[in-house]
Structures are given as C-alpha cells and as structure tokens.
Amino acid sequence: MPTQAERSATTRAKLLDATAECLAELGYARTSTTEVARRAGVSRGAQLHHFPTKAELVAAAVDHVLERRVEEFRTLIATVPDGPGRVEAAIDLLWSMFQGPTFDAWYELTTAARTDPDLRPHVVRVADLLDERVRDVFHDLFAPPPGQVATPIYHDVAPAFLFAVLEGLATQRVTGGTRAGPNAEKVLAALKYLASEFPIHTPSTGEVQP
Template identity: 35%
Template sequence: MMQKTKSEKRARLTQAERSAATRKVLLEASVKCLFEHGYGQTTTILIADIAGISRGALLHQFPSKADLMAYVVEAVFEEETAMYRELLRNVSDPDERMVAYAMAAWKIQSRPPGVAVLEILQGSRSDKVLAEKLKPVEARIEDSAKAILRQEMHRNISPPLFRLMVGVIRGLSIQQVIAPEGEDVTEAVKLLQRLLRAGIETGVIGSKAKAAGKPLNKSAKKKRTAAETA
C-alpha cells in the first residue's frame, strides 16, 4: 500500500484544524519575539518570519498586532491555569498551599510566556489600540482568576495579599530579564515564602490555630517542606 504524501495528509485537515495549527505556531513565535526583543521591537513581520509563515497568513488569523497580542495574553493565561493546578496538586493544607503558590507563581511567571505577557501589558501603556483590545480580555481573566484562586487555594484570600504576591513575582521576573547574571532570584522568592509563613504563624494571615502559636507537629512540618519545594 502506497503511503500518503505530506501534502495529501495536510489536505485531510479541516479548516478549523489548520487554523488552530497556525495559531499555535504564531503563539510560540510571538512569545519568542516578545521575550527576546521586547514589545517595542516586536512586529507582525518579525513574528511571521519566526513562525515561518507569510504575513498574509498571519493577518488572516489576526488583522492587527493588537489582536495577536490580546490572543497571546489569553492563551498564556489558560496554559498557566493548568500549570498552577499541577504544581499545587500535592499540597492540600490551605495555609501551606498559599505558601507554595509563591514558588509556583515564580516558576510560571519567569518563563518566556510569562515575561511575554508582561511585555504586552507594559506596551499597552503607550499603545491605545492595544489597551482597548486588552480591556475585555483582562476583565475575563480577572473574573476567572478570582474564581480559580478561591478554588485552588482552598480558602478565601484577601485581594491585597494576592496583589502583593503577584506584584512581587512579576517584579522579580522583570528583574531577572534585565539582570540575568545577577543574584539568584529564587532566594528572594524563598524569602517571600518565609514572610508568608511568618504572617500565618503570627495571625496576620492564615488559620487561627497557627495564629495562637500552636507548635507544628511532624505532619505539619512535612506539609511545610512540600509547600516550599512545590
């Protein structure tokens, strides 16, 4: 039996499948371009070149750079949501889960896709078209993130605390890009975890049992170790 040629195999794909494949390639190329060159130097021409497709094929999927950037933000968020679940799946205690979240956020946000999203968000400050495109996307992500956070943290977490953790992690991600040869940034994340734990144990945040100064038993100590290495 004769094997089908590559062109014949491609012909069997539906329009939706071809479109999804093109979008996947453009997502990867956009992340690479944003991570390596920053938002200002990222153009649809450069992205198309990295992706190995024509600019016309890119514009068929995304009529403008702003449309493509908005897609990148939403696609990366969906990918990160699955990663958080995986990184936190072995930590069940609500307090320990919150401590583990800091390291999980660092592992996710410091990746090229996380940095790419930060580049887009910063770029929207001077790009009014992009800013408008991002408004509905950010609103959807905000609502989804709040619901996911309540579920994943196994507790209600105060908005200021969440903002603080996200802000610190994002800032450290930018710092690592600006000074990649500097001090090991993970040490700063570990310090953040210790500060969170101190807040839990003193009652500033966390459970009342730990706030009352109840010593940690062996089980609690194992949970602590799991949280700090998640």
C-alpha cells in the same frame, strides 16, 4: 484528515506561540508580524486573516500563554499534598510562573501599552481576564470551610496582594537589579510566613489551619 476548523486552530496556535517567543526574545518594538509569520511557518496572508493588526496579535498571544500557564499552575498545585504546607508550595509554584518568557513577554506588553493607544485596550482586557482566572484558581484551591462564607479580604485581597508582590519581584528581575535575587528570597519567605498566619481550609481534614 484534519478539518478546516482544526487546520485553522493549528495555524492560530502556531502564530500565538511564535508571537510570545518574539516578544520575550526581541521585545515589543522589534516584534513584527513578518517575523512572527516566518517563525510560525505560515504565510503572511494566513497571519493577516487571523490577526489583522499587530496589537490584536500580541494581545491574543499573551492571553493564550497566560491561560496555559494558569492551567499548568492548577495542574501542578493539585499534586501537592493537602495541609498547611500546600500554601507554601502554591507560592513557590506561582513564583515559578514569573521566571520565564511568559512574564517577559507580558512585561514588554504592559510597558508598550502605556504609550500605544491601539495596544492598551487589549492589554487591559487580558489583565482583567488574568485577574479573574487567578481569583478562580485561588478560590478552588483554598476554599473556606464548609458552611462558612469567605470574607472579601480572603476572596479578593489575598490573591491580588500575592500577585502584586510577585509582579514587583519579577519586574526587578527583568530590569536586572543587583538586589533582585536576594530581595526575592527575603520577600518570598515573608509571604510564606504571612500565609502561615492566615486561616486556610485544608480539604483533607475539613479544618482551618492557623
């Protein structure tokens, strides 16, 4: 029989999943705590117990989903063979993370946070957390060769640059620009070319690939 802590964790997860679903489908303005509780199949009282305000609820939901997506990315990229092609595969997998409801929900929140002082600090916190997770995954997957220290451009600029470009492409997709698809293909090809020119350590050989 589930413990109280397990039941609480289950209720919380249901609320977070339902919130992310509402954000992607309805947008921030039309997402209500009442609708979230209905979709999650929990009482209004249970929802308020876990998340007293809408801002706390939606920020926690995106935090929850983004953490899950980072783990999915780490798991997927671990299946890609070592070698120069691993970087291109990582870019393709990372881009796939910007193609679904997770990014749509995040886009809704970042837009709303510009004029919502209650939501803004929560979105800033989640954005900072995601930035840390992205750098951690990048460092784990593409560590410098043994005995060498990674330069700041490698540790900090490379993952930040990659995410900035992908977020821009995803924003074009969300807003429905007619050039979104063709632009994405060209920019992704350019990213892969730049990555091929960047020295990446491949664990299988212990060498730096040009």
